[in-house]
Amino acid sequence: MSVSTLILLSYLLLAIFAFFFVLKSVKMARMPVHLRWELSPVPHEKGKGHYGGSYLETAEWWTKPREKDHVAEGLYMFKEILFLKALFEHKRSLWWFSFPFHFGMYLLIGAAALLALGGIGTVTGFVTPDLWLLSRGLPLLAGAGYALGILGAVGLFFTRLLEKGMANSTTNATYFNVLLLGTLFGTGLWAVFSVPDFTGQVLGFVGALFTADLSIQLAGILKAHFLLSFIFLAYLPFTQMMHFVAKYFTYHEVRWDDNPLEPGGKMEKELIELLGQSPTWSGPHVRADGKKTWVDIATDTGKQEAEK
Amino acid sequence: MSEKVRVKDIGREDLPMLSEVRPEELIPLPPPYDKLEDLPGFKQVSDEKKERVVCNLDGVIAAAMPHPESPEEEQKYVEMFVEGLKKLLSKENNWTFLQPLTLSLEYCIGCQTCADACHVFEATGGKEIYRPTYRSEVWRRLVNKYVKPGGKLLAPLKGADIDLNWTTITRLYELTYRCNLCRRCAQVCPVGVDNGLIAHELRKLFSQELGWAPTELHEKGTVLQLDVGSSTGMNSVVVKDNIEFIDEDITDETGIETVTPFDKEDADVLLIHNAGEMLAWPENPGAFAIILNAAGIDWTLSSEEVGYDGVNYGLFYDDVQLARVAVKHSQTAQKLNAKRIVMGECGHQHKALVTIADRVLVGDLAVRRESFLPLLEEIVFSGKIEFDPSKNDFPVTLHDPCNIVRNLGIVEPQRRILRYLCPQFREMTPHGVDNYCCGGGSGFAIMSGNNYEDWRNNVSGRVKFKQIIQAFQDQPGPEVKKYLCAPCSNCKGTIRDMLKYYGALERSGITYGGLVELIVNAMVDVKEPFIKWEMY
Numbered sequence: 031m032s033v034s035t036l037i038l039l040s041y042l043l044l045a046i047f048a049f050f051f052v053l054k055s056v057k058m059a060r061m062p063v064h065l066r067w068e069l070s071p072v073p074h075e076k077g078k079g080h081y082g083g084s085y086l087e088t089a090e091w092w093t094k095p096r097e098k099d100h101v102a103e104g105l106y107m108f109k110e111i112l113f114l115k116a117l118f119e120h121k122r123s124l125w126w127f128s129f130p131f132h133f134g135m136y137l138l139i140g141a142a143a144l145l146a147l148g149g150i151g152t153v154t155g156f157v158t159p160d161l162w163l164l165s166r167g168l169p170l171l172a173g174a175g176y177a178l179g180i181l182g183a184v185g186l187f188f189t190r191l192l193e194k195g196m197a198n199s200t201t202n203a204t205y206f207n208v209l210l211l212g213t214l215f216g217t218g219l220w221a222v223f224s225v226p227d228f229t230g231q232v233l234g235f236v237g238a239l240f241t242a243d244l245s246i247q248l249a250g251i252l253k254a255h256f257l258l259s260f261i262f263l264a265y266l267p268f269t270q271m272m273h274f275v276a277k278y279f280t281y282h283e284v285r286w287d288d289n290p291l292e293p294g295g296k297m298e299k300e301l302i303e304l305l306g307q308s309p310t311w312s313g314p315h316v317r318a319d320g321k322k323t324w325v326d327i328a329t330d331t332g333k334q335e336a337e338k
Numbered sequence: 339m340s341e342k343v344r345v346k347d348i349g350r351e352d353l354p355m356l357s358e359v360r361p362e363e364l365i366p367l368p369p370p371y372d373k374l375e376d377l378p379g380f381k382q383v384s385d386e387k388k389e390r391v392v393c394n395l396d397g398v399i400a401a402a403m404p405h406p407e408s409p410e411e412e413q414k415y416v417e418m419f420v421e422g423l424k425k426l427l428s429k430e431n432n433w434t435f436l437q438p439l440t441l442s443l444e445y446c447i448g449c450q451t452c453a454d455a456c457h458v459f460e461a462t463g464g465k466e467i468y469r470p471t472y473r474s475e476v477w478r479r480l481v482n483k484y485v486k487p488g489g490k491l492l493a494p495l496k497g498a499d500i501d502l503n504w505t506t507i508t509r510l511y512e513l514t515y516r517c518n519l520c521r522r523c524a525q526v527c528p529v530g531v532d533n534g535l536i537a538h539e540l541r542k543l544f545s546q547e548l549g550w551a552p553t554e555l556h557e558k559g560t561v562l563q564l565d566v567g568s569s570t571g572m573n574s575v576v577v578k579d580n581i582e583f584i585d586e587d588i589t590d591e592t593g594i595e596t597v598t599p600f601d602k603e604d605a606d607v608l609l610i611h612n613a614g615e616m617l618a619w620p621e622n623p624g625a626f627a628i629i630l631n632a633a634g635i636d637w638t639l640s641s642e643e644v645g646y647d648g649v650n651y652g653l654f655y656d657d658v659q660l661a662r663v664a665v666k667h668s669q670t671a672q673k674l675n676a677k678r679i680v681m682g683e684c685g686h687q688h689k690a691l692v693t694i695a696d697r698v699l700v701g702d703l704a705v706r707r708e709s710f711l712p713l714l715e716e717i718v719f720s721g722k723i724e725f726d727p728s729k730n731d732f733p734v735t736l737h738d739p740c741n742i743v744r745n746l747g748i749v750e751p752q753r754r755i756l757r758y759l760c761p762q763f764r765e766m767t768p769h770g771v772d773n774y775c776c777g778g779g780s781g782f783a784i785m786s787g788n789n790y791e792d793w794r795n796n797v798s799g800r801v802k803f804k805q806i807i808q809a810f811q812d813q814p815g816p817e818v819k820k821y822l823c824a825p826c827s828n829c830k831g832t833i834r835d836m837l838k839y840y841g842a843l844e845r846s847g848i849t850y851g852g853l854v855e856l857i858v859n860a861m862v863d864v865k866e867p868f869i870k871w872e873m874y
Contacts, residue, residue: 061437062429065657066693067535069525070747070771082771084747086692089712090678116528121451128449190448195464198345199448199471202494273529276445280530284438288747291696293704301700307430311546312418315561316658328661328698333565 033235034244036253041239043260050267051275058279063300068288073106074098075288084288092290103286110281112136127189131182134215137175144168148229149236159230168229169222176219183212207269214262217255225249343466345475348509349501356509357467358397359793364800365463368807369814370845378839380796381789392508396467399788400515401552403508412504415548419507422547423477423485426539434657438532439539443478446471446531452523457774458516461800468797470523470533473513476500477536511550514540518779518798519654520740525771538780541655551655554785559651560659564666567643568613569651574641580616581623581639588624592864598627601674602638607713608676609637610667610691612684612827613647619830622683625854625868626710632863633717638674645670648687653694654781664695671705678706680713683852685739685826686779688746709742711825714857715751718758724862727759732819734760734856735809737802737833738773739826747771752825752853759860760821766805774801776824778832786835794832795839803836807846816847819871825853843872 071082076099078084085091109115114132117125148164151157159165187208190200222228234246235256248256266272291298305324309316317330343357350356361380366372383393392403406412425431426439452470453459459468466472479500483489493499500506517537524532544550563569572580581598588596599605609630615622630637640646644666652660671679681688692707699705717723736756742748749770756763766773776783777799786794810820822837824830833850842848849871859868 058437058441061440062433063697064437065434065695065697067435067438067532068693068745068747069521069532070744070749072747075747078747078750081749082743082747083749086709086746087712087748087751089708089716090706091708091712092706110528114528116526117449117451120454120526120528121449124449124451193450195450195453195466195469195471196448198343198466198469199446199450199475204448270445270447273445273447276441277529279437280441280445280532284441284532285524285530288693291700291704293701297697298700301697304429304433305698305700307433309425309431311425311431311658312421313546313549313656313658315549315556315656316546324661327658328665330662331564331666 031253031257033238033246033248033253036248036257037238037242037244039257040260043264047260047263047266050264051272054267054272055275058276062304063297064284066287067284069285072286072288074100074103074286076102079103107281124186124189127182127185129182130178131186131211134175134178134180134182137171137178138218141168141172141175144171145232145236148233149240152233153237153240159233164233165229168232172218173222176215176222179215180212180219183208183215187212203269207271210258210262210265214255214258217251217258221249221251221255224251228252343472345472345479346500348476348513349503349506351503351505354394355397356395357465359462359465359797361796363463363465364796365461365804367800367804368811371803371807371840380792383789387788392512394505395509395512396516398790398793399512400785400790400793401512401550402787403511403550406504416502416504416507418548419543420484420502422543423481425547426543427481427485432539432542432657435535435539438535442474442531442533442536443481445529446474446478447529448475449528451526451528452531452533455522455526457520457522457777457801458518458798461797467513468516470517473510473517473540474531474533474536476506476510476513477540480506510540511544513537514544515552515782515785516798518740518775518777518782520775520779521744522740522772522775525744538654542657545656546658552781552785554787555651555655555781556659559649559781559784560656560663563644563647563649563651564659564662567645568647569649570613570617570647572613572616572647574643574646577613577616577646578641580620584616584620584624585627587620588628591866592628592858592868593866594628594632594863596624596627596631598623599638600641602636604675604677605636605638606677607635607637607680608671608674608678609639609680609682609710610645610648610670610687611639611682612649612687614649614827614831615682615684618834619827619852621855621868622852625852625858626682628858628861628864629714629717629723629854632861633720633722635713635717637680638676640670640674642670642673645673648682648684648691650687650690651781653686653690660690660694661698664691664698665703667691668695668699668703668705672702676705678708680708680710682710683825683827683830683854685741686828688739688748689741693746709746709748711742711748711751711853714853715754718755718857725759725857725860726862727761727860729867730760730856730860731762732821733762733764733810733813734821734823735764735766735806736769737766737776737806737822737824737826737829738769738771739824739829740773740775740779742826743773744771752823755853755857756823759856764809766809774805776802776826776829776832777836778828781828783828783831791835795836799832799836802833803840803842806833806842806848810846810848814846816843816845818847820846820848821856821869822848822850823853823856824850847871
């Protein structure tokens with residue numbers, strides 16, 4: 031594949047990624063407010079979060095000011111995101127592979143950020159590829175990320191295959207995802223070790239993405255690696271691997287959403303709108319006719335026995 | 339019989355059962371309950387019964403679905419099921435849980451962390467069909483195949499190799515009643531996926547679309563409550579009579595003149611009991627009356643239909659019924675102009691009315707609501723009542739009702755009371771928000787037809803029973819009387835059945851009761867012991 035084809039394909043794949051990533055994320059964020067479904071522990075409960083307590087432990091809680099501990103919540107998220115705390119505590123056997131898998135990706139995200147900055151820097155002339163952070167730091171960071179990723183991917187693949195419970199709920203698509211990522215990490219590590227001017231070539235490619243310079247040189251393995259990376263990104267929004275975005279909502283908008291209804295507030299307005307919709311459930315006791323709203327149905331005090 | 343059960347096996351019509359519960363495969367209990375031959379056994383469903391109702395999952399019947407009369411009827415329900423799947427994922431029909439449900443549908447990574455946290459899965463030594471993700475994965479694959487665009491085309495890739503037929507939907511229906519909805523699994527999920535919610539939503543689908551729900555929850559539960567006033571069948575006249583009898587008994591027993599106020603307007607507290615307490619554990623509403631009167635609380639009960647029964651089984655299976663009951667509770671408080679509703683010792687009542695209904699009771703219906711526990715804590719430590727903790731000098735442990743503790747985060751008030759009033763209080767392991775369900779959560783406590791009660795005592799309640807025995811392992815014999823404090827009606831019902839089933843009073847000296855009974859037992863003004871060492 032020529033560099034020009036690769037660059038054009040990269041634009042296309044990145045555009046697909048950006049569009050669908052934003053679309054999916056916005057879709058998650060824009061779901062209607064739901065009934066309260068919080069689950070202890072809620073770490074922002076000041077002075078109580080550590081044992082799972084909530085403001086509901088206080089008599090006439092509505093007469094007291096609510097205090098939220100955002101530091102405790104942030105710390106909880108930090109440990110969860112960076113170290114996969116829940117998995118460490120509740121499923122250690124999987125953590126040994128899942129942690130390097132995810133931490134490897136974090137290192138690669140760091141390497142990608144460095145690469146993007148370096149690419150812009152070299153194009154604009156602010157830095158040169160022989161800057162230590164780029165010439166040595168980049169291969170080190172990326173190499174460590176790829177190595178950890180491979181370890182994780184191999185471990186996760188075989189754990190899923192061999193552990194009875196996991197095998198039953200693992201679909202072909204999930205095996206494919208792990209293999210895809212494993213291959214991506216593998217090509218990356220191969221490139222780090224086999225391409226003498228690794229930093230120069232990858233910086234050149236990133237620079238070319240910004241300048242649309244089609245004349246750059248790129249080793250075959252790097253072409254394969256970049257192509258695979260962008261294919262992965264374009265594919266990502268359509269998979270369960272978007273769980274890293276979903277996790278924000280499952281934690282902040284479900285588990286930890288213990289906001290009480292404030293009369294006259296924004297949430298109440300939204301709820302009144304939702305309660306004005308007309309459900310179409312067919313169960314005889316629901317007595318929905320496509321016109322009655324949730325309010326009509328919830329306040330329908332007609333004798334139920336007669337409806338059976 | 340298939341022991342290596344795959345997700346797609348749920349639709350296999352050639353298997354009479356998908357799996358089977360065998361007592362010898364369950365995790366062992368501590369002595370003296372470790373010998374299978376000494377235990378009451380596990381009733382089998384008769385062939386005659388199987389001919390009348392569907393029994394195709396695990397040899398246990400919760401729902402007692404009659405067989406369809408014709409293939410056309412089967413097909414009708416299968417089509418309704420698909421419609422229900424779509425409605426579960428639509429805003430107008432299921433805005434109530436759309437966001438958490440969609441997130442749980444799309445982003446489970448199948449790590450199985452949930453399985454290790456599930457007491458039902460653990461009790462059976464890891465039976466595949468009780469794995470929290472088994473049910474969820476069936477649903478997920480059905481949605482992928484029958485609801486999503488191009489689902490049938492992408493089925494091989496997404497594992498949606500699952501047949502949808504009468505067998506699938508009836509097995510799935512039964513399977514939704516093998517989860518206590520305790521949400522211990524959701525608590526440990528690294529992604530925040532909630533398999534308990536999925537079971538809950540599937541129950542809703544069956545009820546709200548197909549009209550299927552266990553009789554105990556629907557006809558004898560919410561329907562009876564909305565029609566007569568209480569799922570116990572008591573109308574307001576009977577309730578007032580019963581409370582009057584309870585007051586008289588309590589007065590005779592304690593020497594304290596006990597009067598329960600009814601329908602007092604402008605009261606500070608409208609107390610709503612689970613009406614089952616009045617019939618099964620009358621000492622509980624009696625103890626509440628003693629405490630609230632002694633503390634000088636301005637309180638009342640209501641004789642308004644539904645307003646005297648805090649039960650809301652809609653929480654377990656049907657949003658519509660949940661909302662109707664919650665609205666009635668709120669209207670009761672409005673009518674009396676009560677300042678606040680205080681929940682009695684009933685866990686699911688707490689969850690239904692304090693949090694879930696918070697986003698249903700808008701506008702004028704938004705009456706203030708809270709648990710009895712902070713109020714009791716205030717009273718106990720207020721100095722208004724004199725206590726003698728030595729009257730409670732026997733081993734006491736605490737069961738944490740999931741709906742009060744894990745779901746509402748009310749953890750410490752009850753512990754502060756017990757640490758103060760019960761010198762020999764000890765915790766179970768684990769406890770607090772990490773507790774195990776009693777095994778009766780989500781309606782199982784009141785479901786006992788066929789061999790379901792045996793399943794509850796042997797399977798869903800097994801880990802809790804083990805915990806109870808272990809909490810008292812320093813004094814295991816029956817000569818030392820022990821008290822299991824379970825401040826929740828449904829938990830008490832389950833624990834009563836479980837202790838009776840295993841003969842725990844006779845063999846280990848364990849009885850059970852609520853929190854208010856312990857408080858009254860420690861009151862200096864109550865001369866005779868309030869706690870009776872018997873199985874209630």
